[in-house]
Amino acid sequence: MTTRTIAVVSAGLSQPSSTRMLADKLADATVSKLAAQDVEAIVETFELRDVATDITNHLLTGFPSPRLEAVIDAVTGADGLIAVSPIFTTSYSGLFKSFFDVVGSDTLVDLPVVIGATAGTPRHSLALDYALRPMFTYLHAVVAPTGVFAATGDWGDSADSVKTLPNRIDRAARELAALVAASDRSSTVRDPFALERPFGHLIGGLAGE
Amino acid sequence: MQFGIFTVSDITQDPTTGRTPTENERIKATLAIAKHAEEVGLDVFALGEHHNPPFWSSSPTTTLAYIAAQTSTLQLSTATTLITTNDPVKIAEDFAMLQHVADGRVDLMLGRGNTGPVYPWFGKDIRQGINLALENYGLLHRLWREDFVDWEGQFRTPLQGFQSTPRPLDDVPPFVWHGSIRSPEIAEQAAYYGDGFFANHIFWPASHTQRMIALYRQRFEHYEHGTAEQAIVGLGGQVFMRRNSQDAVREFRPYFDNAPVYGHGPSLEEFTSQTPLTVGSPQEVIDKTLGFRDYVGDYQRQLFLMDHAGLPLKTVLEQLDLLGEEVVPVLRREFAKDRPATVPDAPTHASLVARRASDQQSARRASDQQSARRASDQQSAARNAAASVAAAAPKGAAFGAAAVKGA
Numbered sequence: 001m002t003t004r005t006i007a008v009v010s011a012g013l014s015q016p017s018s019t020r021m022l023a024d025k026l027a028d029a030t031v032s033k034l035a036a037q038d039v040e041a042i043v044e045t046f047e048l049r050d051v052a053t054d055i056t057n058h059l060l061t062g063f064p065s066p067r068l069e070a071v072i073d074a075v076t077g078a079d080g081l082i083a084v085s086p087i088f089t090t091s092y093s094g095l096f097k098s099f100f101d102v103v104g105s106d107t108l109v110d111l112p113v114v115i116g117a118t119a120g121t122p123r124h125s126l127a128l129d130y131a132l133r134p135m136f137t138y139l140h141a142v143v144a145p146t147g148v149f150a151a152t153g154d155w156g157d158s159a160d161s162v163k164t165l166p167n168r169i170d171r172a173a174r175e176l177a178a179l180v181a182a183s184d185r186s187s188t189v190r191d192p193f194a195l196e197r198p199f200g201h202l203i204g205g206l207a208g209e
Numbered sequence: 210m211q212f213g214i215f216t217v218s219d220i221t222q223d224p225t226t227g228r229t230p231t232e233n234e235r236i237k238a239t240l241a242i243a244k245h246a247e248e249v250g251l252d253v254f255a256l257g258e259h260h261n262p263p264f265w266s267s268s269p270t271t272t273l274a275y276i277a278a279q280t281s282t283l284q285l286s287t288a289t290t291l292i293t294t295n296d297p298v299k300i301a302e303d304f305a306m307l308q309h310v311a312d313g314r315v316d317l318m319l320g321r322g323n324t325g326p327v328y329p330w331f332g333k334d335i336r337q338g339i340n341l342a343l344e345n346y347g348l349l350h351r352l353w354r355e356d357f358v359d360w361e362g363q364f365r366t367p368l369q370g371f372q373s374t375p376r377p378l379d380d381v382p383p384f385v386w387h388g389s390i391r392s393p394e395i396a397e398q399a400a401y402y403g404d405g406f407f408a409n410h411i412f413w414p415a416s417h418t419q420r421m422i423a424l425y426r427q428r429f430e431h432y433e434h435g436t437a438e439q440a441i442v443g444l445g446g447q448v449f450m451r452r453n454s455q456d457a458v459r460e461f462r463p464y465f466d467n468a469p470v471y472g473h474g475p476s477l478e479e480f481t482s483q484t485p486l487t488v489g490s491p492q493e494v495i496d497k498t499l500g501f502r503d504y505v506g507d508y509q510r511q512l513f514l515m516d517h518a519g520l521p522l523k524t525v526l527e528q529l530d531l532l533g534e535e536v537v538p539v540l541r542r543e544f545a546k547d548r549p550a551t552v553p554d555a556p557t558h559a560s561l562v563a564r565r566a567s568d569q570q571s572a573r574r575a576s577d578q579q580s581a582r583r584a585s586d587q588q589s590a591a592r593n594a595a596a597s598v599a600a601a602a603p604k605g606a607a608f609g610a611a612a613v614k615g616a
Contacts, residue, residue, distance in 0.1 A: 056474065057474045059474075060474030061412060066414070066483070193393045193421070193424050
C-alpha cells in the first residue's frame with residue numbers, strides 16, 4: 001500500500017466553523033477515494049486561526065516562528081492540499097491570503113489542490129473561481145476542476161437538492177484523489193539550500209565561456 | 210577573533226521623546242560612535258549603504274575615510290556595499306583609495322541590497338540580483354589583481370586595457386566578505402573565491418544561519434582554500450545591556466516595539482527567543498554570544514548592531530562602554546579556549562601582505578626546485594638512456610606535475 005500526505009488548511013475563524021466542517025468533509029471523502037485505490041492517506045489539518053499572530057509577525061519580520069514554520073513545511077511538503085476559506089467582502093479572508101503570501105511563491109509548484117469556500121449565501125460562490133483559483137494558478141499549483149462552495153443553506157433545508165453538497169464534495173474528492181495518487185511530491189527532496197545550477201556553470205555562463 | 214559594531218545608518222524617531230534627529234546630528238553621532246568603538250577596544254566598525262531615506266549612508270568610503278583619519282587601530286568595513294547596483298569599477302577605485310589613506314585598515318562586505326527601487330534607480334533589474342552579484346564581483350576581483358583588464362560582460366560596458374587606480378595598497382586587495390541571509394549562491398560565491406562569508410543572522414533563526422555557514426564551510430573546502438574549519442566566518446548580533454537585566458528590558462522595549470524593521474510585530478520576548486537579539490545584563494550577552502560557536506564553529510568576526518531604532522547617542526556610547534569593558538574581554542578569553550591552532554584569524558592587511566610574500570617565496574622555491582629537478586632528471590635520463598629510456602620519462606613527468614601543483 002502506498003502512502004500519501006494531505007494537508008488541510010482552514011481559514012475559518014469561529015469555533016466550530018462551517019469552513020472547518022467543509023474542509024473535514026473534503027478530507028474524509030478524499031481519504032475514502034484514495035483507500036479505494038489502495039492508497040493510504042495521512043491527513044494533517046491546520047486552522048490558520050492558531051497561527052494568526054505568527055502569520056502577521058512573518059509579514060513584518062520576514063521569517064516564520066517555529067510554530068508557523070512547521071505548518072508551512074507540512075503544507076509545502078504534502079502530496080495534496082485542501083484549502084478552504086470563508087468569503088469575506090467578496091473574496092478569500094485576509095488571513096487565508098496572508099498565509100499563502102508568506103508560504104513562498106515557488107513552494108506550491110505542482111501541488112494538487114482542491115479549493116473550497118463558505119459564505120452566508122450562494123451569491124458569493126463565484127469567489128472560488130475569480131479569487132482562490134487564480135491565486136493557486138499563479139503559484140503553479142494544480143487546481144482540481146471542481147471547487148466546493150457551501151452556503152449556510154447547504155447545511156440545512158435550503159440546500160441545492162439537485163447537485164447536493166455531498167455530491168459536490170464527492171466529485172471534488174474524486175478529482176483530488178486521482179491527482180494525489182499520481183503525485184510523488186512528498187518523496188522529492190526540496191532543499192532550499194540547493195543551487196539550481198552548478199556554480200562554475202553560473203560563472204562560466206556569465207563570462208560567456 | 211575580531212569584535213566590532215555595524216550600523217545601518219537609520220534616522221529614526223526616538224519613541225520615548227518623539228524627537229527625530231536631523232541628518233547632520235545623526236551623521237555626526239555615527240562618527241562619534243565609530244571613534245568611541247576604538248576607544249573602548251573594539252576592532253571593527255562597519256557601515257551600511259543606502260540610497261533612500263530614512264538612511265543617510267550613501268557614500269560609505271567618504272565617511273570611512275574621515276573615520277580613518279580620526280582613529281589609529283580600528284578596522285573599517287561595510288555592511289554592506291551594494292555589488293549589484295554599484296559599478297564594480299568604482300568600487301575597485303573607491304576602496305583601493307580608502308586602503309591608501311587608511312594604511313590598509315580596510316575590508317568590505319558585499320551584499321545585494323533589498324530595497325526594490327534602488328535597482329531601477331541605478332538602471333538595474335532586481336530579478337538579475339544574483340547574476341549582477343556574480344558578474345560584478347568577477348570583474349572587481351580581476352580589477353584588483355590584474356594591472357590591465359580586458360573584459361566583456363552582460364551588465365556593464367566592456368573594458369579594453371583598463372587599469373583601475375590607485376592600485377591596491379602593497380598590491381594586496383582589501384579582504385572581501387560576502388553577506389547574505391538566505392541565498393546559497395552567495396555562500397557558494399564566497400567559498401569559490403576563498404573569501405569570507407558573513408551571516409547577518411539578526412533577523413533570522415539560528416537553524417537557518419547554521420545551515421548557510423555549514424554550506425559555505427563545506428564548499429570552501431571543496432574549492433581547496435583550506436579545511437572547512439579554516440573558512441572565514443563572520444556573524445551579526447544585536448544587543449542592549451544594562452547591569453541589571455530588568456532595567457535593560459524596560460529601557461529597550463519602546464525602541465523594540467517601534468523599531469522600523471520588526472516593530473509592532475512579535476513581542477520582545479518572542480524575538481529574543483527566536484533570534485540572536487539579547488536584551489539583558491552583560492553576562493546574558495556573553496552567554497548568548499558564546500552560544501553562537503556551538504552552531505557555526507570557531508569563527509573570525511562578531512559584529513553587533515548597537516545604534517539603531519532611535520536610540521540616543523548618549524545611550525549608544527554607554528552601550529559601547531559595557532561592550533568594550535565587560536563583554537568583549539570575556540568573549541576574547543572564552544572564544545580563545547579550545548580554539549584549534551589551525552583556525553585562522555580574520556585576515557588583515559598585514560596578514561595578507563605576509564601571505565602574499567610567503568606565497569611568492571614558495572612559488573619561487575617551487576620553480577627553483579622544478580628547474581633543479583628538470584636538470585637532475587635530464588642528467589639521470591642521460592645516464593639511464595642506454596639502459597631504460599622508458600623508466601626515466603614517467604618519473605620526470607610525475608615530479609614535474611607535483612611541482613606545478615605545489616606552485
